[in-house]
Amino acid sequence: MQNLYLSVIFFQLVIITYLSFIIVDVRWEIRSGFKTQEKLTIQNEELENLYYQLLTEEFFLNSPARIEKKAKEDLGMIKVRPKKIK
Amino acid sequence: MKIYYKNWRLFLIFLFLFLSIAAILSRMVYVQVQQGNFLLQKGNNQNTSERIIEFKRGSIFDKNGIPLAISITGFDLFALSGLSEDDFLKIQNTLKLKDLEYKPFNKKSLISASLSFEEMRKIRSLKINRLELEKTYKRHYPLGEQVAPLVGFSGRDGYGLEGLEKSYNSILIGKPLKERVLKDGARSAIQRLEIIEFGENSRDIYLTIDSNIQYIAYKYLVEAIKNNDGTAGTVIILDNSAKEVLALASYPSYNPNNPMRSIKKNRAFLESYEPGSIVKPLALAGAIENNLIAIDTEMELPIKIEVDGNIINDRKKYGQLKAFEVIKESSQVGATQISFLLGAEKLIDNYKKFGFSKPVNINFPSTSFGSINSRDEISDIEIATLGYGYGLTATPFQISQAYAIFANKGTYYDFKIIKDNEFQIFSEQIISEKTANDVLFSMREVIEDGTGILAKLENFDVSGKTGTTEKLRDGNYKSSSYTASFIGIGPNPSNELTIFVNIDGLGSQKYSGGSVAAPLFKKISNDVFSYMGYFNK
Numbered sequence: 001m002q003n004l005y006l007s008v009i010f011f012q013l014v015i016i017t018y019l020s021f022i023i024v025d026v027r028w029e030i031r032s033g034f035k036t037q038e039k040l041t042i043q044n045e046e047l048e049n050l051y052y053q054l055l056t057e058e059f060f061l062n063s064p065a066r067i068e069k070k071a072k073e074d075l076g077m078i079k080v081r082p083k084k085i086k
Numbered sequence: 087m088k089i090y091y092k093n094w095r096l097f098l099i100f101l102f103l104f105l106s107i108a109a110i111l112s113r114m115v116y117v118q119v120q121q122g123n124f125l126l127q128k129g130n131n132q133n134t135s136e137r138i139i140e141f142k143r144g145s146i147f148d149k150n151g152i153p154l155a156i157s158i159t160g161f162d163l164f165a166l167s168g169l170s171e172d173d174f175l176k177i178q179n180t181l182k183l184k185d186l187e188y189k190p191f192n193k194k195s196l197i198s199a200s201l202s203f204e205e206m207r208k209i210r211s212l213k214i215n216r217l218e219l220e221k222t223y224k225r226h227y228p229l230g231e232q233v234a235p236l237v238g239f240s241g242r243d244g245y246g247l248e249g250l251e252k253s254y255n256s257i258l259i260g261k262p263l264k265e266r267v268l269k270d271g272a273r274s275a276i277q278r279l280e281i282i283e284f285g286e287n288s289r290d291i292y293l294t295i296d297s298n299i300q301y302i303a304y305k306y307l308v309e310a311i312k313n314n315d316g317t318a319g320t321v322i323i324l325d326n327s328a329k330e331v332l333a334l335a336s337y338p339s340y341n342p343n344n345p346m347r348s349i350k351k352n353r354a355f356l357e358s359y360e361p362g363s364i365v366k367p368l369a370l371a372g373a374i375e376n377n378l379i380a381i382d383t384e385m386e387l388p389i390k391i392e393v394d395g396n397i398i399n400d401r402k403k404y405g406q407l408k409a410f411e412v413i414k415e416s417s418q419v420g421a422t423q424i425s426f427l428l429g430a431e432k433l434i435d436n437y438k439k440f441g442f443s444k445p446v447n448i449n450f451p452s453t454s455f456g457s458i459n460s461r462d463e464i465s466d467i468e469i470a471t472l473g474y475g476y477g478l479t480a481t482p483f484q485i486s487q488a489y490a491i492f493a494n495k496g497t498y499y500d501f502k503i504i505k506d507n508e509f510q511i512f513s514e515q516i517i518s519e520k521t522a523n524d525v526l527f528s529m530r531e532v533i534e535d536g537t538g539i540l541a542k543l544e545n546f547d548v549s550g551k552t553g554t555t556e557k558l559r560d561g562n563y564k565s566s567s568y569t570a571s572f573i574g575i576g577p578n579p580s581n582e583l584t585i586f587v588n589i590d591g592l593g594s595q596k597y598s599g600g601s602v603a604a605p606l607f608k609k610i611s612n613d614v615f616s617y618m619g620y621f622n623k
Binding site: 060 | 158305
């Protein structure tokens, strides 16, 4: 009977020790997850900045204003009206 | 007694130990019970803190996803009190801040604003304790002055102050999140403990504006104003089939990216003015709809008529004109006769049906309703002038929406400026399809051989109407200051676009709608029709 009690107590001690380690591990996981989330948020914003920059650049390069300027000033093109095909 | 005497030393030791334990226990009880909450609070204050997470302000895009207003993330660098000179020098070298000199920091002070992500990482890698980096957002408007009076701008605090930035502020800004976090020794957040207040993410909005059409409209508008010595102007382009605003240019404008900007109003919504002859087709539509006249009814027109002692005259004696030719020639005498046919009540009701003196269904910080002279005892001269566009005021947007009725077979629609599927488009049949077609026919004649001949396009058919107004200043009409307007619908026969242009503040040299606004319409519509891929006639 005494051996049984000792075994149960020992088993409980093992579980408590194991759970203590688990708690430490989970806390570490939560904190590292939180840090990763913070890093990713910043990375996301950085990529968003880059995306907007590229979007604006794309619009600028494709903009009729720039194309017109290039055509007139760099290439010496003039605006002609299409003629009606008879 | 002997035993007691022998063990008095042992007794003293036990007594000392007992008292010590009692003292420790009582201190523990005191700390736990009396000071427990206070100390817990103090500990929490050291390790935890509340923080507010502001969401990045939503962006504004045009219908093709081109950014009109975006927020760029940056970082402000602050020195906290006690930052050493060595650390400061490290920062100075890293950021290459040559103009900044070290002075002992007694309070939180800004060292450098709007650092990039790369600079932020370099600063963090220095691992200096007495520093703080704060995330900031800077608003950027890639199209600058082209859309400034429409899009508006927001302040440094992230709140919309003008234009759509202001009217859609609650959607763009979202709701900040408030949370409690656990902090490590370096005061960095390491764990979220609780959410105190749930936030709401900011949202982007998409406009119905097409940036390329907006560019065309703004470019030609500015060019025309400068060439004709005008002071201001407006261009509105409506997509009649989608019931959307494609472009809305207003001059003078401002650069919203410049913090020292001087705000200019959006003339399309705010500048209500006497539209002049541009309202004649609306009066004619009312007369046809009330069966008072037909489009080809012959009218006898003297060169001038006298009303209440005032002379109303035409440029020349037309003799007999059909009703549609009154519009084609923009006859004042003819318009007066149409007004008298309708009478004050029907004429005013007719204008109201076309949306005049009513609010427009656009969520903009402020819009003008315009006004109509609707006194009970209205004189004959007032009825006459209402027929050719005086005695009432309307904004360019109201006029554009009114004309879109002719393109939409007599149905009035509220046009939208935001791409929103939940937007309920209000519609109401104002005039019959036949009346709308009759008026379009008369407007076609304006372009073919009337006052708007300079708006005639080589490759497309359009309908239009000119308008010239003397400006009212201090109760008198000044013949030295004019507003020239033109509105066109095209390309016929699909009539998918309504294009309104006006130029304000014109001098006495060249000021009529036919000579100033019509050529501007021609340039804009030619480029816009080609851009939108309409086939030539």
